[in-house]
Amino acid sequence: MRVGALRSIRALCVIVGIALAQSAFAATLTSLDVKHAGGTTALEFDLAGKPDTNVFALDNPARLVADFSDTRKVGAIEAAASKSALIKAVRSGPRNQNDLRVVIDLSHVVTFEVAPIRKIGSDGYRLEVVLEGGGSDEGDPIEAIIRSRENAATEALAKRSSSATTPRASSSTRQPAVTHPRRDIVVVVDAGHGGKDPGAVGPHGVYEKTVVLQMAKRLAAKFNAAPGFKAYLTRDRDVFIPLRGRTRIARDRHADFFVSLHADAARSSSARGSSVFALSQHGATSESARWLAKSENNSDLIGGVGGDLSLDDKDEMLRGVLLDLSMTATINDSLAAGTDVFRQIERVNRIRHGRVEQAGFVVLKSPDIPSLLVETGFITNPSEERLLQQASHQQQLMNAVYAGIRAHFERQPPPDSLLAWQRDQARGGARDEYRVSAGDTLSSIAGRFNVSILALKQANRLSSDVLRVGQILNIP
Numbered sequence: 304m305r306v307g308a309l310r311s312i313r314a315l316c317v318i319v320g321i322a323l324a325q326s327a328f329a330a331t332l333t334s335l336d337v338k339h340a341g342g343t344t345a346l347e348f349d350l351a352g353k354p355d356t357n358v359f360a361l362d363n364p365a366r367l368v369a370d371f372s373d374t375r376k377v378g379a380i381e382a383a384a385s386k387s388a389l390i391k392a393v394r395s396g397p398r399n400q401n402d403l404r405v406v407i408d409l410s411h412v413v414t415f416e417v418a419p420i421r422k423i424g425s426d427g428y429r430l431e432v433v434l435e436g437g438g439s440d441e442g443d444p445i446e447a448i449i450r451s452r453e454n455a456a457t458e459a460l461a462k463r464s465s466s467a468t469t470p471r472a473s474s475s476t477r478q479p480a481v482t483h484p485r486r487d488i489v490v491v492v493d494a495g496h497g498g499k500d501p502g503a504v505g506p507h508g509v510y511e512k513t514v515v516l517q518m519a520k521r522l523a524a525k526f527n528a529a530p531g532f533k534a535y536l537t538r539d540r541d542v543f544i545p546l547r548g549r550t551r552i553a554r555d556r557h558a559d560f561f562v563s564l565h566a567d568a569a570r571s572s573s574a575r576g577s578s579v580f581a582l583s584q585h586g587a588t589s590e591s592a593r594w595l596a597k598s599e600n601n602s603d604l605i606g607g608v609g610g611d612l613s614l615d616d617k618d619e620m621l622r623g624v625l626l627d628l629s630m631t632a633t634i635n636d637s638l639a640a641g642t643d644v645f646r647q648i649e650r651v652n653r654i655r656h657g658r659v660e661q662a663g664f665v666v667l668k669s670p671d672i673p674s675l676l677v678e679t680g681f682i683t684n685p686s687e688e689r690l691l692q693q694a695s696h697q698q699q700l701m702n703a704v705y706a707g708i709r710a711h712f713e714r715q716p717p718p719d720s721l722l723a724w725q726r727d728q729a730r731g732g733a734r735d736e737y738r739v740s741a742g743d744t745l746s747s748i749a750g751r752f753n754v755s756i757l758a759l760k761q762a763n764r765l766s767s768d769v770l771r772v773g774q775i776l777n778i779p
């Protein structure tokens with residue numbers, strides 16, 4: 304679609320920022336409108352002031368992200384979601400202190416075009432984004448929608464929290480108390496390769512796929528023996544699973560963490576040691592990480608899943624600026640957990656690099672789930688090949704991976720988890736503050752902390768039910 308065509312569908316009605324109070328921000332987002340025309344859906348972001356903007360799309364789940372520099376939001380833009388079946392929800396939050404990010408959750412993947420920001424009225428500006436393939440509210444080929452993990456988590460929480468889970472936020476009656484869910488933290492353990500893909504092969508014919516499956520079972524057993532954790536394996540036998548299939552399993556299980564186990568290969572038989580990798584936004588941190596990502600990602604070629612690789616190409620094109628909040632947070636989480644795992648492995652095995660490496664492994668590209676890839680050792684090194692088969696060595700390594708991931712969650716337990724509950728108990732039940740995250744509602748937070756919505760609103764002097772992501776609430 305050409306920009307010229309955009310003009311023809313522009314709104315006649317111009318909404319100008321209503322005499323906004325001067326603020327420290329260069330611009331304000333005053334409204335978001337949705338217009339339908341000619342099989343397209345146009346999003347009109349109206350602004351007072353002219354910020355720098357950046358619009359990009361992400362999938363799994365499908366969403367469009369619009370960033371506005373040095374901008375604050377004053378209009379209630381969330382209602383735009385009701386104007387198109389294509390739009391599931393509109394979320395927004397501050398970013399990098401002064402910037403504003405708006406995330407449009409879409410019912411399916413679309414292509415889009417951004418018109419240059421233009422002046423409307425005396426001091427207003429409009430950013431127009433036209434979504435194609437979503438114009439008709441009826442009969443669109445709706446693709447299978449992967450529910451966002453946040454929604455799934457909220458639903459799961461609601462399910463666990465007995466019948467008193469849908470209190471109206473406006474209600475002034477005290478809600479019956481609900482108990483803390485004390486749920487298990489779900490860890491998905493992925494044994495790399497499998498089936499027709501043996502992975503690396505040692506000088507004495509030991510397959511990577513074999514030793515990593517043994518270790519994966521040990522790691523899962525370790526988690527399953529620990530209260531507050533539940534582990535699932537992506538494979539429990541010698542089968543081939545495409546890389547994207549592995550992260551899909553993690554999503555289906557609503558995993559809090561994903562860890563993929565591998566054994567390294569090198570041309571030199573003297574290369575040895577373990578490495579820990581997290582996903583990178585900006586490509587690999589070292590040449591060897593780049594090379595490794597390439598060889599591990601090739602696993603999908605062996606399986607003949609060419610379609611999945613094009614997704615990877617797109618990811619590469621979008622890398623860096625095109626990652627949204629959840630992805631950035633996930634990478635930071637992954638790196639933090641990676642450091643914990645790294646420190647533990649360091650105690651039991653030689654470490655190849657002095658830090659957590661970052662690389663673009665397809666298997667780690669699940670935007671919502673913190674993930675690590677652990678190269679347990681070099682199967683191409685004869686002595687490590689032998690060690691990797693030893694039960695005691697396998698167990699030592701997996702105890703270290705377990706301890707690292709556990710340490711991470713002890714520091715930052717999900718609020719509805721048993722670990723969080725235990726931490727709160729240890730603090731004498733003091734749960735003074737809570738940071739709002741995406742998908743939270745007043746009722747879900749009230750349920751989580753076993754307080755009434757009214758008490759929650761009073762403690763925070765809330766006059767409406769609207770919460771901001773990142774907002775800190777006092778828990779009464």
Ligand SMILES: [Zn+2]
Pocket residue numbers: 495496502503511564565566599
């Ligand atoms: Zn591997």
